[in-house]
Amino acid sequence: MTAGQGSGGERKYQRIANELKAAITAGEYQPGDRLPGENELMTTYQVARMTARQALSVLQSEGIAEARKGAGVFVRTFRPLRRRGIQRLAQSQWGAGHSVWSTDLDEDRELIVDSVSVTEKEAPSHIADVLGLRRGDRVCSRSRRFVLDGKPVLLSTSHLSASLVAGSAITQEDSGAGGVYARLAELGHAPARFREEIRSRMPSATEAQELRLPSGTPVFLVCRTAFTEDGTAVEVNEMVLDAGSYILEYEFGA
Amino acid sequence: MTAGQGSGGERKYQRIANELKAAITAGEYQPGDRLPGENELMTTYQVARMTARQALSVLQSEGIAEARKGAGVFVRTFRPLRRRGIQRLAQSQWGAGHSVWSTDLDEDRELIVDSVSVTEKEAPSHIADVLGLRRGDRVCSRSRRFVLDGKPVLLSTSHLSASLVAGSAITQEDSGAGGVYARLAELGHAPARFREEIRSRMPSATEAQELRLPSGTPVFLVCRTAFTEDGTAVEVNEMVLDAGSYILEYEFGA
DNA sequence: TAGTGGTCTAGACCACGAA
DNA sequence: TCGTGGTCTAGACCACTAA
Numbered sequence: 001m002t003a004g005q006g007s008g009g010e011r012k013y014q015r016i017a018n019e020l021k022a023a024i025t026a027g028e029y030q031p032g033d034r035l036p037g038e039n040e041l042m043t044t045y046q047v048a049r050m051t052a053r054q055a056l057s058v059l060q061s062e063g064i065a066e067a068r069k070g071a072g073v074f075v076r077t078f079r080p081l082r083r084r085g086i087q088r089l090a091q092s093q094w095g096a097g098h099s100v101w102s103t104d105l106d107e108d109r110e111l112i113v114d115s116v117s118v119t120e121k122e123a124p125s126h127i128a129d130v131l132g133l134r135r136g137d138r139v140c141s142r143s144r145r146f147v148l149d150g151k152p153v154l155l156s157t158s159h160l161s162a163s164l165v166a167g168s169a170i171t172q173e174d175s176g177a178g179g180v181y182a183r184l185a186e187l188g189h190a191p192a193r194f195r196e197e198i199r200s201r202m203p204s205a206t207e208a209q210e211l212r213l214p215s216g217t218p219v220f221l222v223c224r225t226a227f228t229e230d231g232t233a234v235e236v237n238e239m240v241l242d243a244g245s246y247i248l249e250y251e252f253g254a
Numbered sequence: 255m256t257a258g259q260g261s262g263g264e265r266k267y268q269r270i271a272n273e274l275k276a277a278i279t280a281g282e283y284q285p286g287d288r289l290p291g292e293n294e295l296m297t298t299y300q301v302a303r304m305t306a307r308q309a310l311s312v313l314q315s316e317g318i319a320e321a322r323k324g325a326g327v328f329v330r331t332f333r334p335l336r337r338r339g340i341q342r343l344a345q346s347q348w349g350a351g352h353s354v355w356s357t358d359l360d361e362d363r364e365l366i367v368d369s370v371s372v373t374e375k376e377a378p379s380h381i382a383d384v385l386g387l388r389r390g391d392r393v394c395s396r397s398r399r400f401v402l403d404g405k406p407v408l409l410s411t412s413h414l415s416a417s418l419v420a421g422s423a424i425t426q427e428d429s430g431a432g433g434v435y436a437r438l439a440e441l442g443h444a445p446a447r448f449r450e451e452i453r454s455r456m457p458s459a460t461e462a463q464e465l466r467l468p469s470g471t472p473v474f475l476v477c478r479t480a481f482t483e484d485g486t487a488v489e490v491n492e493m494v495l496d497a498g499s500y501i502l503e504y505e506f507g508a
Numbered sequence: 509t510a511g512t513g514g515t516c517t518a519g520a521c522c523a524c525g526a527a
Numbered sequence: 528t529c530g531t532g533g534t535c536t537a538g539a540c541c542a543c544t545a546a
Contacts, residue, residue: 011534014459037512048536050304053513061315061469062456070512070543080453086506195505199334200454200472200497202316205268215315218454218472218497243454243472250504251449252340265515291531302517307532324524324531512544522534 016045016055024064024075031077035065063244066214076214078244081111081148085196085250114147116173120162127159130225130233138162140171142180145210152211153245158237164189180235181226189234191226198222200243211242218243270299270309278318278329285331289319317498320468330468332498335365335402339450339504368401370427374416381413384479384487392416394425396434399464406465407499412491418443434489435480443488445480452476454497465496472497 010018020036023029036044041052056073059065066076123131123139131139140162146154158180160170169176170183181191199221203213211219220241225233264272274290277283290298295306310327313319320330377385377393385393394416400408412434414424423430424437435445453475457467465473474495479487 013534039512049538051535054534056513062458067513068544069514071545072512085504190508192508193505194508195503198452198502198504199500200474202470202472204316216456218456220454246453248452249449250339250452250506251447252504252506254444254446254448267515293530303519305516308515310532321532322525323533325526326531510544510546513542515539515541517539518537520534520536523532525529525531527528527530 012045012047013051013054013058016041016047016052017058020055020059021064029075031075033075034072035059035075037072060214061216063214063216066216076244080245080247081109081153082247082249083241085248086252109148111153112147114145114152115143117143118171118173119143120171123159127236130236131159131161132233133161140165142170142175148245151242151245153242155207155210155240156237157239158235160184160235164234184226184234189228189232191234192229193227193231195225195227196222197224198248203240207240211240213242213244220246220248222248266299266301267305267308267312270295270301270306271312274309274313275318283329285329287329288326289313289329291326314468315470317468317470320470330498334499334501335363335407336501336503337495339502340506363402365407366401368399368406371397372425372427373397374425377413381490384490385413385415386487387415394419396424396429402499405496405499407496409461409464409494410491411493412489414438414489418488438480438488443482443486445488446483447481447485449479449481450476451478452502457494461494465494467496467498474500474502476502 020029029035035056038049038052038056041047041055042049045052056065056067060067060073064076065073067073119141120138121141123133123137127133127139128135128137133139138161139159142156142158142160144156145152146156160180164187165171165183168183168187170180175183184190200218201221203211203217203219207213207219208215208217213219220239220243222237222239222241224235224237224239226235226237227233274283283289289310292303292306292310295301295309296303299306310319310321314321314327318330319327321327373395374392375395377387377391381387381393382389382391387393392415393413396410396412396414398410398412399406400410414434418441419425419437422437422441424434429437438444454472455475457465457471457473461467461473462469462471467473474493474497476491476493476495478489478491478493480489480491481487
């Protein structure tokens with residue numbers, strides 16, 4: 001046979017991929033172990049380079065394996081953070097000066113803010129709509145990147161009306177104890193209700209680079225809107241999360 | 255040049271992919287439109303088949319485009335459902351005989367249960383742990399597939415202790431008005447609290463087939479646990495969602 | 509330096525969809 | 528029937544990593 005797939009048979013690359021997956025499931029390859037490379041698969045299965053490649057790409061696109069250029073293809077480890085969407089925003093926490101992120105920390109794992117930037121610009125239209133701003137009104141945008149065990153896992157950009165927060169610590173890189181929500185409370189705009197909307201898709205090339213995502217890893221897009229008691233939206237926080245690094249959790253009553 | 259990438263330059267396939275993306279963003283190709291095929295890209299960019307292919311595969315793996323064998327590569331449409339995780343489980347709804355899914359329906363879009371199967375088997379260990387069952391105890395598992403506009407979007411498997419629900423309508427394919435939660439309430443095990451845990455990853459080949467997912471579409475894994483007032487877990491529902499068809503939404507107070 | 513994965517070429521046969 | 532994407536071959540040069 002020179003090409004094409006036999007009508008009754010499993011695809012060659014699929015068969016190779018399945019055998020590798022089975023070996024991983026059986027524990028023959030542990031997380032972090034190196035899998036057989038392209039050359040080895042070519043000889044053991046007697047296939048062309050591109051076919052061996054495609055077999056390995058199946059594992060990568062399912063998030064099971066990760067290629068490192070010049071080194072090999074390795075079984076990925078999966079050790080996600082648990083992000084509690086509701087308890088973490090309870091008043092008792094930010095009101096008392098805790099970081100909103102402290103509950104994200106499993107024992108001994110450090111989630112660190114890698115870079116912060118605060119800018120003021122004209123409000124993007126989809127943000128202006130939610131915050132009830134007029135055309136041309138300006139927003140204060142706080143962008144942060146969070147790093148876990150040396151790997152970036154979360155990009156967060158928080159948008160607030162520039163006129164609302166002018167002069168407060170919110171416009172500083174260090175927003176102070178309790179963070180932005182404590183400052184909003186001091187300004188008389190304490191958040192009372194939150195809405196989080198979650199999507200998931202494959203990352204753009206830019207996002208994949210910023211989060212150092214191996215191919216086959218989707219991202220969560222979490223958009224949180226904070227409302228005051230009277231129902232006014234005061235903050236919109238757009239987040240991009242490495243989906244392989246997070247479990248999102250919500251608890252609520254019936 | 256015969257092969258390899260010029261050290262300073264953008265990859266060929268990446269450049270082609272970027273131009274296609276720009277054209278889509280600019281509106282030259284609308285959702286549902288057919289993109290230039292492999293043959294057309296080969297001639298217009300003077301590249302080999304595999305290179306044109308790889309350019310198109312970039313768009314597919316980012317979920318921007320979708321290949322249909324024998325027809326072409328098309329710009330994908332994105333029109334997700336909004337799944338409200340909290341309001342939809344309020345007592346007022348299932349208590350009154352509404353389907354839990356009714357709030358998922360945007361006007362004029364029909365979410366239909368495609369297939370139902372109810373089985374009884376020994377509890378998988380991760381389910382037994384949560385439900386507090388002993389080794390060898392049995393569970394009643396209700397599996398359903400939901401279809402929107404002819405496309406499957408959600409696979410749901412609900413696990414309950416077999417001894418707890420024996421003889422009730424829960425063991426029937428039609429669980430009756432108000433669904434499983436109304437029946438649990440009648441049995442004296444009304445759910446009072448819920449926990450939903452969300453992950454996202456690329457689908458396995460099986461999941462991709464069952465949900466008819468184009469490549470480049472991740473899935474949500476939503477695991478909901480229902481607790482009674484005294485904190486006993488009475489139901490574990492494992493769901494697999496087409497991430498391109500859903501926005502998950504949670505609203506809660508500070 | 510040897511071996512790895514990343515990109516690229518120039519061919520081929522196949523199953524499928526639309527006309 | 529004809530064009531499409533899906534699979535496959537057998538070569539090639541490159542950048543990167545680890546020994």
